[in-house]
Each structure stands twice: as C-alpha cells, then as structure tokens.
Amino acid sequence: MDFAHSARAREYIESVGDFIETEILPREREYYTELFRQPDRWTVPPLIGELKAKARAAGLWNLFLPDERYGPGLTMTEYAPLAELMGRSTIAPEIFNCNAPDTGNAEVLHLYGSDEQRERWLEPLLAGEIRSAFCMTEPAVASSDATNMQATALLDGDDVVLNGRKWWSTGIGHPDCEFVIFMGLTDPEAHRHHRHSMVLVPKNTPGVRVERMLPVFGHYDEPYGHGEVSFTDVRLPRAAIIAGPGRGFEIAQGRLGPGRIHHCMRLIGLAERALQLACRRATERTAFGKPLANLGGNRERIAKARIAINQARLQVLHTAWLLETSGPLGAISELSQVKAAVPVMAYEVIDMAIQLHGGAGLSDDFPLAAALANARALRLADGPDEVHLGVVARIELAAHRDRA
Structure with missing residues (x-):
C-alpha cells in the first residue's frame, strides 16, 4: 500500500489539527473546571455546544462516515489520521460528532437500518441532537464469548420482548442519550451465529432501568459514563429489530x-x-x-x-x-x-x-x-x-x- 495521504486527507488533517490546537486544547481545563463545579456532573458544560457549532460550521462534522450525504464522505484510510488527532483530547471526538459508541451505532443504522429507523434515530444522531449507548456485555457471563449471552429478545406476535441485564454500556449516563442498541438471544435452536438479534430501544421505554453507573479506577467518566442497565419485560414492535431476527x-x-x-x-x-x-x-x-x-x-x-x-x-x-x-x-x-x-x-x-x-x-x-x-x-x-x-x-x- 501507499502510506501517503490523499490530497483530501491532507486538507482535513490540517483543518482538524488546527481546530484541536486552537479551539479545543486551550479550553480543556475550562471544560473540566465547569464540569466539576456543577452540582450534577451528568450535565454538559455549554462550551461543548459552542465548539460543536464551530466545528460543524467549518465542515468538520461526521468525519467517520463514508457517505457524502452526512459529511465529507472520507474513506477509512482518510479518516484514520483524523481519529488519531482527536485522540489527543478526551472531548475532541464529540466536538466533531465522532465519539463512540455513537459512531458504531450510526454505522449500524447506516448499513442495516430500515428507512424508518434511519429517520427516527440516525438523522438526529448525525445532527448531534441526541446520543446513544450499546448494550451487549453482561455481568453474569464471560462476555468475551458473545454466544454466552443470557439476555433475550423473544418474538411475541408483532412484538419483541426484552429481558436481561447489561453493563459497561458506554454513554448511557449522557443527558442526551435517547436510545440504546440491545443485543439478545432470539432463537436458542438456531446456528450459534444466527441466534441473536439487535434491537433499537428508546431509553425511556417502560422496563428499561439504569441500575448504577460504574467507575473505572475510581472515575465515572462524566457526563458519558458506563452503566449497568436492566431490561424487564421491555415490549417493542417487531420493527425495532435491526435488519430482522437472528442477524445480531x-x-x-x-x-x-x-x-x-x-x-x-x-x-x-x-x-x-x-x-x-x-x-x-x-x-x-x-x-x-x-x-x-x-x-x-x-x-x-x-x-x-x-x-x-x-x-x-x-x-x-x-x-x-x-x-x-x-x-x-x-x-x-x-x-x-x-x-x-x-x-x-x-x-x-x-x-x-x-x-x-x-x-x-x-x-x-x-x-x-x-x-x-x-x-x-x-x-x-x-x-x-x-x-x-x-x-x-x-x-x-x-x-x-x-x-x-
């Protein structure tokens, strides 16, 4: 392969690098001072919105998604050096609307979501209006083997019913988190890689409960956080399943x-x-x-x-x-x-x-x-x-x- 960056990549490397050096890094301390001064750390200091608006106005938005309808449409190799630059600051990825797990959830909806799912969840996510979380890992089993998952997403007529407990659900503490993607067992008799489904779950659905936020070495990573989430008889329309049952x-x-x-x-x-x-x-x-x-x-x-x-x-x-x-x-x-x-x-x-x-x-x-x-x-x-x-x-x- 040729390790030289394309002309377009070089342009974005310069623009993103300049934005981080002049707009983000000088305000990191201000951000954390504001965050820790607030009585409730699970809120977003106003400067984040201010910097996001500047980045979007500069065309530095949704850089991760290779689709020109939502951003510049960069390839994986063009985006990689920009992800490196963003890694220099903990707040930079959100400023450019490129933070995890929203990027992964957006890619899932972009590749596998229905038109209705994209309209309801992908478009506001890519507009930076909402945030999301991903619920896969479970506390009761060794989740390094995903086939161990015990949480269920069972079909019941035109509905799907979710039960189980997930943890390390990154981003669940963010005040703008509006939905999660839940992975659960649908058909235990199917091939081991066709048993599970992914389901879009509005965070405020009855039966969804954030049980606690989990510290990492004593820190809670506010305002994003990593949560333990229970799902108790959460009933959703079958259309909430992404791409259909068994494709998790x-x-x-x-x-x-x-x-x-x-x-x-x-x-x-x-x-x-x-x-x-x-x-x-x-x-x-x-x-x-x-x-x-x-x-x-x-x-x-x-x-x-x-x-x-x-x-x-x-x-x-x-x-x-x-x-x-x-x-x-x-x-x-x-x-x-x-x-x-x-x-x-x-x-x-x-x-x-x-x-x-x-x-x-x-x-x-x-x-x-x-x-x-x-x-x-x-x-x-x-x-x-x-x-x-x-x-x-x-x-x-x-x-x-x-x-x-």
Whole structure:
C-alpha cells in the first residue's frame, strides 16, 4: 500500500489539527473546571455546544462516515489520521460528532437500518441532537464469548420482548442519550451465529432501568459514563429489530471492524500527547543538577516510545487499508493484531510519561492518569487481548498447516 495521504486527507488533517490546537486544547481545563463545579456532573458544560457549532460550521462534522450525504464522505484510510488527532483530547471526538459508541451505532443504522429507523434515530444522531449507548456485555457471563449471552429478545406476535441485564454500556449516563442498541438471544435452536438479534430501544421505554453507573479506577467518566442497565419485560414492535431476527452477530462484525480502527487510532493520538508531555517535562525539569532527560535511561525510554508509536501507526494504517480494500473478512487477523497491540503500546508510553511527571502524573493536573485508565480499559473493550491473540494464532497456524 501507499502510506501517503490523499490530497483530501491532507486538507482535513490540517483543518482538524488546527481546530484541536486552537479551539479545543486551550479550553480543556475550562471544560473540566465547569464540569466539576456543577452540582450534577451528568450535565454538559455549554462550551461543548459552542465548539460543536464551530466545528460543524467549518465542515468538520461526521468525519467517520463514508457517505457524502452526512459529511465529507472520507474513506477509512482518510479518516484514520483524523481519529488519531482527536485522540489527543478526551472531548475532541464529540466536538466533531465522532465519539463512540455513537459512531458504531450510526454505522449500524447506516448499513442495516430500515428507512424508518434511519429517520427516527440516525438523522438526529448525525445532527448531534441526541446520543446513544450499546448494550451487549453482561455481568453474569464471560462476555468475551458473545454466544454466552443470557439476555433475550423473544418474538411475541408483532412484538419483541426484552429481558436481561447489561453493563459497561458506554454513554448511557449522557443527558442526551435517547436510545440504546440491545443485543439478545432470539432463537436458542438456531446456528450459534444466527441466534441473536439487535434491537433499537428508546431509553425511556417502560422496563428499561439504569441500575448504577460504574467507575473505572475510581472515575465515572462524566457526563458519558458506563452503566449497568436492566431490561424487564421491555415490549417493542417487531420493527425495532435491526435488519430482522437472528442477524445480531452479522451486524456486530460489521460494526466492530471500523470501531477497532477508530479505537486504535485514537489511542495512538493519546500516546502522542503523552510523549509530547514527557519530552516537555524531561527537558524543563531538573533533578540532581541535570535535566530529567539525562537521568536514569530516560533518553532511551523516550526513543523507544517514539519507535513504538510509529510502528503502531503504520500497522493500523495498513489494517485500515486492508479493511477498505478487502472488507472485514480480508482483515480478520490484522484487526485482532492491532486491537491487541495498540492498547499495550499506549499504556506503556503513558506509564513512562507518568513516571517522568512524578506525583503530578498521578493527579488531575495533567491528563495522564485518565489516559492510562483509558488505555487499560481498551485492553478489554471490543474483546480482551486473549480473544484477539487467539484469532491471530488460529489464522497463523492454519496458514502454515495449509502449506505443509
């Protein structure tokens, strides 16, 4: 593949980069000051709406979706470097209407939704008027094996009835969250990959209850959050099922490919920011009469961080290109490779940056502690490391067995 960015990608890289540097990063501290000053942290500080309006007016909106009806219609390889830039700031993805899990839910509706579903949910989601959540993981079973799911989406005449409990439903705490996508068991007798369905559920439907918000290393990630949600005899019209009964796994695979690229590129941006902060600290701070950069092998650590970030970026760009040119089936191993490798890389780079900052790195004075929690959590989100390494090993062993 050619790793050179297209002319259109270069234009957006410059525009998004400038917007982040001039509009978003200078106001991050203001954002968190406003958020933590509010009696209720599950509200959105006004500056988010102000920045979203500016980004939309500048044409920097819905950059993730390859459909010119809703945005610039960028390809996966064109969007990847923009996701990296957004990863430098925790609030940047929402400013550009490119935050998870809304991007994945929008892709599901775009690819599989009915005209009615798109009109009711996709259009306001892409307009930035509402937010959403995705309910798949369950507390009672090992959800790394999605066929373990116990929650049900059973057909009853012209209705579908949902029962079960989900957790780590990211975004459920946002005040603008209006709907969730629920995945549940519909036909236990069908093939294991045709048993489940995905259902669109308005958040205010009777029987839907947010039981609690879950902390990650003591932080609740307000105003988005990760919730445990119960569904008790939730009755919806059969038309709420996306693409029809039994297609949940098919939809999940279509959703997860691009989502893993987005996650990995954002993590690379996060690692870049951590390295930037580490280099600044290493050159500006002195101890024992020397800059920190000249103590304790820190130069080598910085050099290895640069090498690791660059390696990860090229691997993810290659995977994005494969996904774009060959489809999900042509990039199965590569998607698992980057999902297993990039969070570990980012965690190690951020950990090094924290060490250079000393006690300050553990505080909220710098974005490093939150970045470390994010990188660690993503070793579990969208499948734990072990699942992805198992996929890579299976494909690798099969390839060598076929050659024998």
